[in-house]
Amino acid sequence: MTDTTTPTTAVTTTVADDNVSVEGVPTGLFIGGRWRSASGGATFPVRDPSTGEVLAEVADATPEDGIAALDAAVAAQESWAATPPRQRSDLLRAAFDLVREHAEDLAALMTLEMGKPLAEARGEVTYGGEFLRWFSEEAVRIGGDYRTNPEGTGRAIVLKRPVGPVYAITPWNFPLAMATRKIGPALAAGCTVVVKPAELTPLTTLFLVELFRRAGLPDGVLNVVPSLDAKGLSEPIIADRRLRKLTFTGSTPVGSALLKQAADNVLKTSMELGGNAPLLVFDDADLDTAVTAAMLAKFRNVGEACTAANRFFVQEGIADAFTAALTAKVDEFRIGRGSEEGTTMGPLIDDRAVDKAARLVDDAVSRGARLVTGGQRVDRPGTYYAPTVLDDVQPGSDILTTEIFGPVVSITRFATEEEGIRLANDTEFGLIAYAYTSDFARGQRLAERLETGMLGLNTGVVSNAAFPFGGVKSSGLGREGSHEGIEEYLESVYVLTPDPFAA
DSSP: OOBOSOOEEEEEEEETTEEEEEEEEEOSEEETTEEEOOTTOOEEEEEOTTTOOEEEEEEOOOHHHHHHHHHHHHHHHHHHHHSOHHHHHHHHHHHHHHHHHTHHHHHHHHHHHHOOOHHHHHHHHHHHHHHHHHHHHHGGGOOOEEEEOTTSSEEEEEEEEEOOOEEEEOOSSSTTHHHHHHHHHHHHHTOOEEEEOOTTSHHHHHHHHHHHHHTTOOTTSEEEOOOSOHHHHHHHHHHOTTOOEEEEESOHHHHHHHHHHHHTTTOEEEEEOOOOEEEEEOTTSOHHHHHHHHHHHHHGGGGOSTTSEEEEEEEHHHHHHHHHHHHHHHTTOOBSOTTSTTOOBOOOSSHHHHHHHHHHHHHHHHTTOEEEEOOSBOSSSSOOBOOEEEESOOTTOGGGTSOOOSSEEEEEEESSHHHHHHHHHOSSEESEEEEEOSOHHHHHHHHHHSOOSEEEESOSOOOOTTSOBOOEETTEESOBSHHHHHHTTEEEEEEEEEOTTOO
């Protein structure tokens, strides 16, 4: 296996007639503090979904490389756990500062490999960076407990310690934020990490890890192993008894399979899985607020988000006006390459995503839904699907039970609050819900009755590093962000001592 200086590729995109060049993006594996090639020398291409062109060839990690990364993490675990919290905090803060310094590089890189409009990519840099800043602050606030036992015969101490080496598997749709949301709390808690980024968008994570290296990252504390063979790479890592934590963001079927593997060694797990978010609009909602917020809830990241509104339920009295106003906004989207000036809707990630959107729309229409706008592939290079609105979607349509992950609105009408809640809860998922109403008491009822881990009430975006992100039912286990996020990487140790005042 060859050690090298940082392998790089220069990728270039054009924004507002200016060439934006992103330099120094690694394409290798990062193991034990060094960039290196894969043990077999293999690479795989990373493509721009807006053109299909190859951006870079990235090292394709083998299972042996994965174990080497775990070896490095295990070797560094004891010293990193013993590192003073202030030093761990300072490293995360330095990485945050470098993310801000390279914000334009990161944004351009995400636009290139994922396709989202540059403005949205810039928003992700801000959001993703906040996890580094937030957990740099949480690193020095890890608590514990000290009190007299109920019997009065002793003193109880509860201390927190890092759970141990972590394996983090991240998705392609938010390549920066999903990495920082796991790396931040893990490092803050004193855990070392092996990251497996999505094969569709590894460059952002590789560049992030390079920024950590520049920030002074100790050898072995953070390792990254991109690979085309996610299962082959992951199985031996998860089966290794030295690993103590598995965190994954992705689909529910894959998460379920990983949980089964994790059960053998009783790993601590965090799972942020699929969503099928309902969006409820009641007759008393402010129409402009509801439409504006619904656009954010549905179309942010081209609809490729687990938090994207999937099923729109609109009360009959406002349904016609809401559908018309929303359609007018949808028709204003400017489709194009994310790096092009004025683009507001980029491509989907690949051909499979386009095929899925088309299949769901065709099925809904065949069952009686009314196609209001869109409903077709866009005739241009790349993987584009037109922003689409479907009205009167009928029960039994696949689009009501399948996470769309695309720019398609599915509207079903309802009569009463009770019916709306029943429809919203009629899913195995429970990540997030959205609701629009001017009735404060109704809002309280929805918060208590909707089966969801998060609720956007009269707003279309809820994600924030300071608050717990996660779902119920098949949408996952655990929480990311907030003070709860660092607890996912800690374990409690209870110590009892005799009463120091006893005779």
